[in-house]
Amino acid sequence: MAMTTLSSPVLALTDITKRFGDVRANQRVTWTLDAGRIYALLGENGAGKSTLMSILAGRYQPDGGEIHLRGSPVRFLSPAQALASGIGMVYQRFMLVEPLTVAENILLRRGPIRGKRTRDIRQIRELAERYGLLVNPLAPVRTLTMGERQRVEILKLLYRQAEILIFDEPTAVLTHAEIDSLFDVFRQLKEEGKTVVFITHKLEEVMAVADEIAVMRRGRMVSRVAAAQVRSHHDLARMMVGREVILSVQKPPVAIGEAVLTAMGLSGPAGADRLKFQDVDFEVRRGEIFTITGVAGNGQEQLVAALAGLAPMAAGTVSFRNRAYTAARWRRRTGDGLAYIPEDRDRTGSIDAFTLVENFMLTRLDAFGGALWVRRRRAARATAAAVRDFSIQGGGIRGLAAHLSGGNRQKLILARELSRRPDLLIAEQPTQGLDVRATEEVWQALLRQRASAAVLLVTGDLKEALTLSDRIAVMFRGRILDIVSAREAADIDRIKLLMAGLGKRE
Numbered sequence: 281m282a283m284t285t286l287s288s289p290v291l292a293l294t295d296i297t298k299r300f301g302d303v304r305a306n307q308r309v310t311w312t313l314d315a316g317r318i319y320a321l322l323g324e325n326g327a328g329k330s331t332l333m334s335i336l337a338g339r340y341q342p343d344g345g346e347i348h349l350r351g352s353p354v355r356f357l358s359p360a361q362a363l364a365s366g367i368g369m370v371y372q373r374f375m376l377v378e379p380l381t382v383a384e385n386i387l388l389r390r391g392p393i394r395g396k397r398t399r400d401i402r403q404i405r406e407l408a409e410r411y412g413l414l415v416n417p418l419a420p421v422r423t424l425t426m427g428e429r430q431r432v433e434i435l436k437l438l439y440r441q442a443e444i445l446i447f448d449e450p451t452a453v454l455t456h457a458e459i460d461s462l463f464d465v466f467r468q469l470k471e472e473g474k475t476v477v478f479i480t481h482k483l484e485e486v487m488a489v490a491d492e493i494a495v496m497r498r499g500r501m502v503s504r505v506a507a508a509q510v511r512s513h514h515d516l517a518r519m520m521v522g523r524e525v526i527l528s529v530q531k532p533p534v535a536i537g538e539a540v541l542t543a544m545g546l547s548g549p550a551g552a553d554r555l556k557f558q559d560v561d562f563e564v565r566r567g568e569i570f571t572i573t574g575v576a577g578n579g580q581e582q583l584v585a586a587l588a589g590l591a592p593m594a595a596g597t598v599s600f601r602n603r604a605y606t607a608a609r610w611r612r613r614t615g616d617g618l619a620y621i622p623e624d625r626d627r628t629g630s631i632d633a634f635t636l637v638e639n640f641m642l643t644r645l646d647a648f649g650g651a652l653w654v655r656r657r658r659a660a661r662a663t664a665a666a667v668r669d670f671s672i673q674g675g676g677i678r679g680l681a682a683h684l685s686g687g688n689r690q691k692l693i694l695a696r697e698l699s700r701r702p703d704l705l706i707a708e709q710p711t712q713g714l715d716v717r718a719t720e721e722v723w724q725a726l727l728r729q730r731a732s733a734a735v736l737l738v739t740g741d742l743k744e745a746l747t748l749s750d751r752i753a754v755m756f757r758g759r760i761l762d763i764v765s766a767r768e769a770a771d772i773d774r775i776k777l778l779m780a781g782l783g784k785r786e
């Protein structure tokens with residue numbers, strides 16, 4: 281098989297084991313990696329992927345097992361030690377210091393940067409150019425997009441001459457075009473004889489760029505195959521979940537009811553130099569999933585933030601449950617009926633230092649009325665139900681949100697918002713970072729929700745939009761170009777054209 285090469289592996293893991301309390305995150309994982317190859321690491325949410333990679337990168341120490349680097353045993357007590365040996369990792373949640381500049385972040389922990397500064401910055405520029413990782417070294421990190429921040433993380437590793445580069449779900453925060461350029465970077469690293477490992481839930485990404493595929497399930501490495509031998513997405517899905525995954529859902533017919541939300545002439549955000557969305561009109565009716573799609577960066581993010589009340593609108597009116605609000609009043613609206621699943625679940629969705637129950641109470645205080653202990657008991661019951669219904673794996677309902685795997689954290693927020701029984705549910709990229717099984721579960725849940733509520737789905741994932749939506753609005757440069765009822769193949773082509781700003785009906 282193509283997988284075995286004559287040269288010895290650059291990295292060999294033998295029987296790596298890691299426990300967190302009662303959770304066995306990694307169980308006797310054995311894996312070898314060669315130079316000049318791209319590896320995709322797959323597995324369900326909570327399978328132990330991030331843990332295994334964090335061990336390689338020196339963030340965690342294994343409870344058992346050995347790591348050999350170029351034939352010699354190694355033990356990393358910190359990420360700095362791993363990096364000094366040439367192993368670096370870009371985490372699911374970036375580790376940049378926001379107020380500092382790009383260059384300061386890259387040069388961090390290398391002593392004072394005065395004096396050598398111009399030479400260092402020139403070096404960073406050269407590196408950025410060589411890999412097509414375009415970013416201004418003097419820009420403060422807090423002004424950068426997620427895509428640019430990721431480039432800084434990669435530059436940090438390349439600057440320190442990493443030979444083995446590990447990426448934890450790197451594409452989750454990127455646009456389609458950014459994903460293509462990231463894969464170009466992967467290929468270039470491979471050409472130079474470096475080793476790339478990336479974690480993903482998107483099977484098409486695996487097929488696009490990986491040489492080898494490794495699949496984890498419940499802490500174990502369950503299969504390894506050459507990418508060339510995989511015939512279909514279904515093969516991969518089955519390996520991950522251990523059963524057939526259909527990846528499609530039944531969409532039961534539901535009677536369409538009254539308009540729950542009507543947006544008229546919305547523009548915003550207020551106070552910005554440039555409007556990010558403009559003259560937006562649409563309505564979402566009970567019984568339907570109304571989807572807003574578009575290439576990231578065309579105003580969807582700002583529109584949702586405004587609708588969710590996180591940012592002020594400049595103009596327009598919103599009518600919600602038969603009450604009309606001006607742009608200014610909408611944000612100060614009180615009362616319930618609206619649930620929101622934010623895209624940025626780390627910042628607006630959950631709090632690390634809180635237990636699952638406490639996180640569950642965050643947006644539901646009203647629902648758990650009474651004395652504090654009564655509330656806590658009710659919340660504990662609701663949380664336990666959510667954990668069961670969405671198979672949220674982690675340290676139990678009294679465990680900290682910080683200890684949940686990325687996907688399980690998302691499922692917790694989803695479960696909480698769905699359990700509020702809202703009239704309107706705004707779901708922003710609800711399956712980002714979820715494995716195939718969880719994606720299927722969330723799709724089912726959203727379809728169930730539509731029986732009793734209006735659902736506003738915001739997604740850049742066309743398959744998701746087409747699977748779930750009753751109507752799809754395509755945004756381009758801040759405006760809704762058209763609203764399409766996605767039933768036929770011709771509609772799909774139209775949506776793609778609209779996403780590129782073409783094909784607007786006159």
Ligand SMILES: Nc1ncnc2c1ncn2[C@@H]1O[C@H](COP(=O)(O)OP(=O)(O)OP(=O)(O)O)[C@@H](O)[C@H]1O
Nearest residue numbers: 300305325326327328329330331674683685686687
């Ligand atoms: N610091 C921690 N403390 C306690 N438990 C943890 C910690 N980190 C991870 N775990 C647990 O270990 C298991 C594996 O988690 P890990 O983050 O490695 O999964 P993953 O495969 O990366 O999942 P995802 O696809 O959801 O990101 C999970 O059950 C998780 O709850």
Ligand SMILES: [Mg+2]
Nearest residue numbers: 329330685686
């Ligand atoms: Mg993970």
